[in-house]
Amino acid sequence: MGRERFEDGSGPDSNAAMLLDEYLPAFDATQVEHRIVDADPETTYDATLDANLLDLGPIVRLLGTLRAAPQVLADRLRxxxxxxxxxxxxxxxxxxxxxxxxxxxxxxxxxVFGAVGKFWQPSIQWRAVDADGFTAFDEPGYAKLAIGLSVRPYGDHRTLLSYEARTATTSESARRSFRRYWRVISPFAGYLMRRALARIEADAERLANRTTRRPSRRR
Known part of the structure; x- marks a missing residue:
């Protein structure tokens, strides 16, 4: 399950405070994916941080190669x-x-983690910032991307795993550039997010089954 929005203003109202709201409460675009995992929240959280994001299948590897190609070419030319x-x-x-x-x-x-850059450029121009600098950053021409991964109990021994990516631009010119970029890239971003959640789900459920499995008795 997932959803995508491009909007002005802030995210949806929620009674549950999220760290993501502290660092990027207002944004231009957001994409959210959810997964219900048959494992407890603690196990799911551990699997979330430990999942190998380079092991998401051949299509994901191809997309990563295509996205990195301009930077590879620029490095070779220079x-x-x-x-x-x-x-x-x-x-x-x-x-x-x-x-x-x-x-x-x-x-x-x-x-929650984030980055600042001109993501629409073939070779991304990054700006290094720390957590405090991320919140305060407002130099025109850039975008701020914040990603939040969260787990919440969902019934007995199950977890609602959520993956949200928010982007806010710092000027009107950056917003126009990002809007054009986002219209092309958002389907691929959603696919990558869903593949990552599927990997986490599989890892978490395997870990949960391993810890709950009882040793067989010898006869």
Whole structure:
């Protein structure tokens, strides 16, 4: 299940306070995906942070290769060295990257990270910021992207896993550029989000089955 919006203003009203609302309460576009997982919230949260995002299938790998192609070409033309791609990438690895920053975490409940850049450019122009700098950043011509992953109890031993990506632009020119980009990229973004949730769901349910399985008795 999922939904996408492009709007002016803030997100939907909710009685539940979200860390994501503290860092990007107003946005131009949002995409939300949900998954009901047959595992408890603690297990699902651990699986969320530990899932290998590079193991989401051949289509996802192809999309990643296509998105990175302009940067690879630019590096070759400028004779800049390219670092080897990582063998594994997890949400827990976000603070170790140059482009993304961990904005906030409520352990066992919600994990929020973000980035600032000109995402519509073939070779993305990033701006490094910390959590405080992310909130205050307002230099014209950029967009701020905040991603929130959260888990909530859903009945007995089940979890509602949510993945939301919000984007806010800092000027009208950036908003126009992002709007054109988003109309093309949003279906692919939704697909990537759903694949990530499916990976997390499978990992969480496998872990839950492993911990609840009772050893068989020898006869």
């Amino acid at each position: 004779d800049r060295p390219r670092t080897a791609p990582p063998e594994r990438m997890r949400f827990a690895d976000v603070p170790e990257t140059d482009e993304w920053t961990l904005l906030a975490e409520s352990p066992g409940e919600e994990y």
